[in-house]
Amino acid sequence: MKWLILLSLIYYLSDVEGLKVLVCFPLPVKSLSILGQGAVRHLMEAGHDVTYITVYPLKLQAKNFRQIDISSNVALVAKDETLTMGYVLNHKLERNHPYQIQEFAQEAVRMTLNHENVKKLLEDPNVHFDVIITDLMESEVYTGLAVLYNCPMVWLYSMGAHWQVLRMIDVASNPAYDPDYLSPNMPPFTFAQRVEELWSRIYWQYLKTFYTQPEERRIYEAVFGPLMAKRGRALPDYEDVMYNASLVFANEHDATRNRLSTPQNFKYIGGFHIEEPVKPLPKDLQELIDNSKHGVIYFSMGSFLKSNSLPRKLVMELLQMFGELKQTVIWKFEDNSLQDVPKNVHIVNWAPQPSILAHPNVRMFISHGGQLSSLEAIHFGKPVIGVPVFFDQFTNIFKAERNGYALRVPLSHNLPKDLKPAITTMLTDDRYAKKAKELSALYHDRLTKPGPALVYWVEHVVRTRGAPHLRSPALHVPLYQRLYLDLLAIILTIVSTFMLLLMKICKKKTNVKRNDRKKTN
Structure with a gap:
């Protein structure tokens, strides 16, 4: 009985052993950093070691906390007047240009991964992590961190279920009812709005495919290629790893209407940044x-x-x-x-x-x-x-x-x-x-509060080595198979062949009749 208790205790302690977690929130947007701080707080309270890459350093000292200061990223927005209310008011803007956002995220990637403090972290061969949690906003280059440390990847998305994020782990939803996060439209759409949403998606994908993604690939290869070579490993192709996330956390909740259907590895944890109980007022x-x-x-x-x-x-x-x-x-x-x-x-x-x-x-x-x-x-x-x-x-x-x-x-x-x-x-x-x-x-009215839910799913991803059982098979099915274009091609081939044979038969009968008439005459 004593041995049984001892073995149970050893198993319990090994199961809750602290993880080494890298949390990366590189964009110079204060509200996003609040989400990063929330993730750090809950993981540390659960006993995990957290390394935090942040633009807004915390005044926090603890044995299980390390901070990578990239506050110089603030220069990206420091003098940008287009991001002020006065500019939007005077120019009557209601929608940001998608390429502007993609470029902003791309430049943040370049500044972050080439930052002196980040480079020191990445070049240290003695550092390892069990899981990577990083902000997802218009760029997937940070997936290289999971490649470098050979561990699972978790995206933390600051919004809800939009097609731009769902495409990372599943099939993108239909533009007939799903506006992107830059859109002022709300379903049900008019005919004109459906056309607008379709065009917006096509245009976004065009910019991503031919302008942003090739540059992201170059950054990925330039930064992580040499680091992987030093470790004696080959760098996987960018497109093979950018869709390899184990989980996506979404900063939304079940109380909103018009929610999209989502795969199992898309988890709503909206409100996890709110401390409970709240701090007293001054x-x-x-x-x-x-x-x-x-x-x-x-x-x-x-x-x-x-x-x-x-x-x-x-x-x-x-x-x-x-x-x-x-x-x-x-x-x-x-x-x-x-x-x-x-x-x-x-x-x-x-x-x-x-x-x-x-x-x-x-x-x-x-x-x-x-x-x-x-x-x-x-x-x-x-x-x-x-x-x-x-x-x-x-x-x-x-x-x-x-x-x-x-x-x-x-x-x-x-x-x-x-x-x-x-x-x-x-x-x-x-x-x-x-x-x-x-x-x-x-x-x-939830089964679990959002903070503990975040911790549970992070631990679950590590325990199950990437949670492959939660992933949607749709992501790896080619577009032509999802749309049954191969079946359509076969049907069209059969119908075309049948029509061609029918036309030849009809033409042959017509020629026979003409020949019979000539003989009679």
């Missing part, structure tokens, strides 16, 4: 929200977009409009230059968003509709007024409208005038708040 904000008799309106355009890039005239008109309300307005504004701020408006340069949204006195959330903000609104059951700017924000706000807890207001020079009636509607019509609470209950 004393000044706690007192402000507690003492707001008519409730609080929270206004934030996220961590990437800056409200101070709006025209000053528009900012002053927003302040004037907010000053006419009874409610307290907390506005995340990135500098202290505002003057004549109404008494009911509280300006903050930085806001502890989850802690604010968790307060029961907050009545609504005016948001850009980013995926993290959208998840936090559902998590805490707050109705939303969405002012989408670009990327996936249009899709997120349209979904929120369809789900009945949001109103959409376009970003324009008339924003204060358009925003006022939306605020009034949401204050007087309690259907939005009720729907938000209903969806929040649905969101929280």
Whole structure:
């Protein structure tokens, strides 16, 4: 009996032995780094050793944590005016050009893999990892990390189930009902929208195939080729490894409608970045929200977009409009230059968003509709007024409208005038708040919370050596077989042969009749 207990204990300890995990979030986008930090936090709490490649270093010291600082990647967006609200407002943009996004991701790959700190990590022959977790955004070159360390690959996608990510592990979905994440369209589509979505997909694939992917292949071979040679191994072909992920984590949840069907190795873990319980509010904000008799309106355009890039005239008109309300307005504004701020408006340069949204006195959330903000609104059951700017924000706000807890207001020079009636509607019509609470209950009604689910599936991938049992067979079936083009070719050949023989028979009979007539004559 003692030996049995000892063997069971040894088995248990070996089963939960800490993994060595490489988490890579290389894009200079603060909201994406929040996802990376969430993954790091949950993995470390589970006892795993984490190496974190990040643009936004953490003030964290622990035995099971190592940080690779690539903060110089911020230069990619530091002076890009096209990514500001002021530029989008003046140019009336509603959709980003796909090649712009692909180039952005590609340049981030080049900067990251050639960064001095990353090169030191990759060139160290004593370093090994059990699994790679990396952000997926328009580039698959990071799959070379799994090749180098000969371990499973897990993508962490900041959005939901879109065809651009599903194509990595399964067959891409149909454009007749699946818009890409840059699209402002929402199913059911009109005829014109279906044509638009089809063309957008064809154009994206054209850019990827003939412009972006060849350059990504060159980066992959230039970076990982010499590293593999030093280890005495041959570098696999890029296209053989870019579709070899074991799992995709999606930052979405089951409470949204119009979700696509997904393969088994596509896992929804939306909301894993939200700490529970939330951190206490700073004393000044706690007192402000507690003492707001008519409730609080929270206004934030996220961590990437800056409200101070709006025209000053528009900012002053927003302040004037907010000053006419009874409610307290907390506005995340990135500098202290505002003057004549109404008494009911509280300006903050930085806001502890989850802690604010968790307060029961907050009545609504005016948001850009980013995926993290959208998840936090559902998590805490707050109705939303969405002012989408670009990327996936249009899709997120349209979904929120369809789900009945949001109103959409376009970003324009008339924003204060358009925003006022939306605020009034949401204050007087309690259907939005009720729907938000209903969806929040649905969101929280899960078998497992998203953080532990992330840890479980990462461990499962390592335990099962890449989780091949979860992979879809459709990914490796050629297009001509999926569309039965070979069968169609056989049918057309048989029909053509039959028609040809029939025509020859008919022609032969016609010639015989003509000859008989000539003989009779």
